Amino acid sequence: MANEAIVVHTPDEMRHLSYEWRAGGEVVGLVPTMGALHEGHLSLAERAREECGKVIVSVFVNPTQFGEGEDFDTYPRDLDRDRKLLSDAGCDAIFTPGVAKMYGEGPTDLSSGERTFVEAGSLGEVFEGKDRPGHFRGVSTVVAMLFNSAVPHRAYFGEKDFQQLKVIEKMARELQMGIEIVGCQIVREPDGLAMSSRNANLSPEEREAARVIYRSLKTGANLAEGGEGDVSAILREMRKVFGEEPLAPLKYIAVVDAETLEPLETLGEGPARVLAAARVGDVRLIDNISLPSAL
Numbered sequence: 001m002a003n004e005a006i007v008v009h010t011p012d013e014m015r016h017l018s019y020e021w022r023a024g025g026e027v028v029g030l031v032p033t034m035g036a037l038h039e040g041h042l043s044l045a046e047r048a049r050e051e052c053g054k055v056i057v058s059v060f061v062n063p064t065q066f067g068e069g070e071d072f073d074t075y076p077r078d079l080d081r082d083r084k085l086l087s088d089a090g091c092d093a094i095f096t097p098g099v100a101k102m103y104g105e106g107p108t109d110l111s112s113g114e115r116t117f118v119e120a121g122s123l124g125e126v127f128e129g130k131d132r133p134g135h136f137r138g139v140s141t142v143v144a145m146l147f148n149s150a151v152p153h154r155a156y157f158g159e160k161d162f163q164q165l166k167v168i169e170k171m172a173r174e175l176q177m178g179i180e181i182v183g184c185q186i187v188r189e190p191d192g193l194a195m196s197s198r199n200a201n202l203s204p205e206e207r208e209a210a211r212v213i214y215r216s217l218k219t220g221a222n223l224a225e226g227g228e229g230d231v232s233a234i235l236r237e238m239r240k241v242f243g244e245e246p247l248a249p250l251k252y253i254a255v256v257d258a259e260t261l262e263p264l265e266t267l268g269e270g271p272a273r274v275l276a277a278a279r280v281g282d283v284r285l286i287d288n289i290s291l292p293s294a295l
Contacts, residue, residue: 005057005086006093011102011149014095018056018151021092026053030152032143035059036076036197037085040187044156045089047184056150057086058095060102064117064138071282076200095150102145117141118175120167123261127275128163128286131251136167143168147179154180158187160194162273162288166261186287188214194287206281209247213278216241216253217289220274224291229267231255234274234291242278251277251284255291269293 008014018028029052031044041057048055059082066072079096086094103115117137120129124136147155155172157165169181187195192214193207202210216238223234234255242250255264258271272291277284 003087003090005083005091007083008093008095009097009101011097011145014056014093014097014149015151017093018054021054022151022153027154028052028150028152029055030146030150030155031055031057031091032146032155032157033057033059034061034075034197035082036078036200037082038187038195038197038199040158040160040195042085042089043187044158044184045086045091047182048154048156049090051182052154054092055090056093056095056152057091058097058146058150060095060097060142060146062102062138062142063099064103064141065135066138067132067134070132070284071198071201074201076197095146097149102142118144118171120171123163123170124167126163126261127252127254128277131277136164139164140167140171144171144175144177147172147177152179154182156182156184158185159183160186160196160287162275163261166259192218194285196285198283198285201283202280206247206283209245210278210280210285212242212245212248213276213285213287217274217276217287220255221289221291224267224272231264231266238274238276248278248280248285251279253277258290267291267293 021028029048031048033041045057061075063072083094118140120136120140129136165183172179172181191211193210219241220234220238228234238253253276255272255274258273264272273288275288277286
């Protein structure tokens with residue numbers, strides 16, 4: 001039977017525990033989450049468990065990465081369930097600070113000039129950042145705070161939020177945080193839908209419609225694997241797939257360089273990625289897939 005994970009509520013307590021582990025020679029891994037855990041999250045914890053002596057999973061719904069009218073209030077929360085899942089997965093600590101513990105009594109409004117925030121730069125201003133102004137400012141800030149609280153050697157992020165992964169890699173590198181950022185493969189449902197906590201907010205009809213995202217991504221990947229290197233031709237066929245599903249209107253779709261996220265016109269020798277977002281009912285869903293280099 002797995003040991004019960006330690007539940008830690010304040011940054012100071014988390015930092016003290018992590019420093020104790022580090023002083024004892026342990027490699028500390030962190031998995032940042034907003035809770036409502038699914039198999040995708042647990043796969044990150046399992047990867048951390050394989051590579052680290054101690055594993056911390058943070059469960060914190062961060063208000064600064066939600067824009068006006070977004071789903072902060074309705075974002076699914078079930079801490080008791082999450083705690084059991086993480087204990088069963090062999091995690092050592094669950095870091096669950098409330099908003100007041102993380103941000104103090106100051107404002108969490110992104111427009112406030114009274115707080116210190118971490119800017120994501122131009123990488124955070126495209127795609128999700130363009131559609132959700134300030135989103136990556138909030139993400140970068142809270143991840144920096146989590147890193148300062150958990151003091152990990154490694155931090156694990158899923159590739160489902162691919163732009164987020166690249167923003168965090170850049171932040172850790174440029175701010176010389178000394179933390180290895182580990183990207184982990186997307187975990188999907190049997191029908192291909194990327195696992196997401198927000199999937200729980202889809203109606204049965206919306207859940208069926210959401211399958212179009214992966215169908216479109218696979219269409220693009222299959223074309224690239226077949227030798228198609230013209231990005232405009234790939235995007236045209238992918239948009240056709242989306243056009244078949246009126247319940248999942250497309251927000252954006254792009255073929256980009258997998259490191260810089262710069263849009264591509266042709267597939268070259270380097271890795272490429274398709275990024276896509278759609279609105280299904282009241283739920284915003286994102287996904288991505290890698291494309292092979294030109295043959």
